[in-house]
Amino acid sequence: MMGLPVPPFAADVFGPEAILMKGLDGLNWRIKDYEARGGYAALKKILAERIPPEQIVAEVKKSALRGRGGAGFPTGLKWSFMPRQYQGTKYLVCNSDEGEPGTFKDRDLLRYNPHIVIEGMLIAGYATGAPVGYNYIHGEIWEVYERCEEALAEARAAGYLGANILGSDFSFELYNHHGWGAYICGEETGLLESLEGKKGMPRFKPPFPASYGLYGKPTTVNNTETFAAVPWIILNGGEAFLNLGRPNNGGTKIFSVSGDVARPGNFEVRLGTPFAKLLEMAGGMRGGHRLKACIPGGSSMPVLPASIMMKTDMDYDSIAKSGSMLGSGAVIIMDETRCMVRSLLRLSYFYFEESCGQCTPCREGTGWLYRMVDRIEHGKGRLEDLDLLNNVSDNIAGRTICALGDAAALPVKSFIKHFRDEFVHHIEHKKCLVPDYV
């Protein structure tokens, strides 16, 4: 079967350990359904008990919730950077500009459970003292943007948005903003530029958004899934969330599994779940093939061979120890029929195409990487190209304003490191070591 499950689907389709995606059948996304699942109870609790914002930040710190967009930065710590005494408008921004190849979790969260993100943003707005929020939604998922507009209208009509929410002295306004096709806007300062109506070119940091963000005002930017985890933490406590995962790796995580598996999809599991179990949830390898390689955290992260992957647990620290990164939780699976040169070629083209052109090492370097991998793929490579590829990668990574340079370099180095034989074979025999895939 091709494609993701079509609604209505079985309510445990995202896995038995799901908390953010629990009980979703694809149709029950409206506010009344969310409230029936216990939605908006966390916000009501905060407002009724007048919980101090500092206490909410402390609870999120205790939960060891780490940013789900890719960098894995501790969320509570990020919130604590927002200046408390600032006079003037502070902003809260949700990064739903999901375009990292392999990642498709925020799309499912927003279309099947939009109110959990709205509630998470409300609580974050309360905790950071930001009265206005924007949800920046990937341009390519227009239908999801429209659903989010409907969900916001529902929340507004129910009194969860606007002035004096539920009769309290807390006010918060939230708006959706759509992108229109630029991967770079997933980088948080590129996203802020885009929100201001400009080209999405990332900014120098520091200053970080907490001191100079949207319209130059203090701003917190978090990923969609990060916000979605907040209501559960408030209702159940930071410690309970932490205990779902592992120390320093709190909670559950939605993994988007794609590629050569029988059942691609989103699976929400506890952090620390063995990779083999996740692979099994995705129906195992398609067509009885064998696992060859896996990119465990989205296309920007290093690829790992099957032998390492099968011994790796799915949490930030375990994957880092194995030599890659959890990133956005996009797990791209490749079987033994896949040519690693051709796979890298497609990724290198992507970074070449999506470089914003601001920094010379990235603008020029991504083109060099792409053209060199292209000539190896097409039988015109030289053995010294492999050292040159590593050299160019080293001269991009860490020398650019944003992480796109690193994102272009890391796959190149890891593909050559783990699958050097295939590159050498291409160069020496002018053809693939494996049968060409379709």
Next chain:
Amino acid sequence: MNAPMTLSPDALARIDRAAAKYPPDQKQSAVMAALTIAQDEKGWLSTETMDFVAVYLGMPPIAVYEVASFYTMYDLKPSGKCKIALCTNLPCALQGANVAAEHLKKTLGIGFNETTADGMFTLREGECFGACGDAPVLLVNNKRMCCAMTPDKLDQLLKALK
């Protein structure tokens, strides 16, 4: 003499609604929405259309051109009546995107970035739509996503669009 270029009252109302999301002194934030709305109405973004958006939002024209040329889903040239963008990035390629690409090219008789002689279809190669689990996945005129596009489903889609 041609009448000055403008957008329909409905389009202008939608731009106004988008602009109301931002602080009154930050109308430029609505430029992406405004260009999207303008492109929907005109089919593509001519210099005239972009100049109109610039005046409407109180922006220098160059600032509007910069945005329109930076984001890939804005069309600065006319395209076919149906613009089909297919993602061929790695996760999609592993799940049949290359088969879908070949089928589209063969059926329509055009390559990527080309338009059929009757002006009906333009084919584009897309980059990650964030929908990899639904591969092969394509967008019709930027806004309609079609999932799990086997050759059979592609044939049905092309027939329905004609």
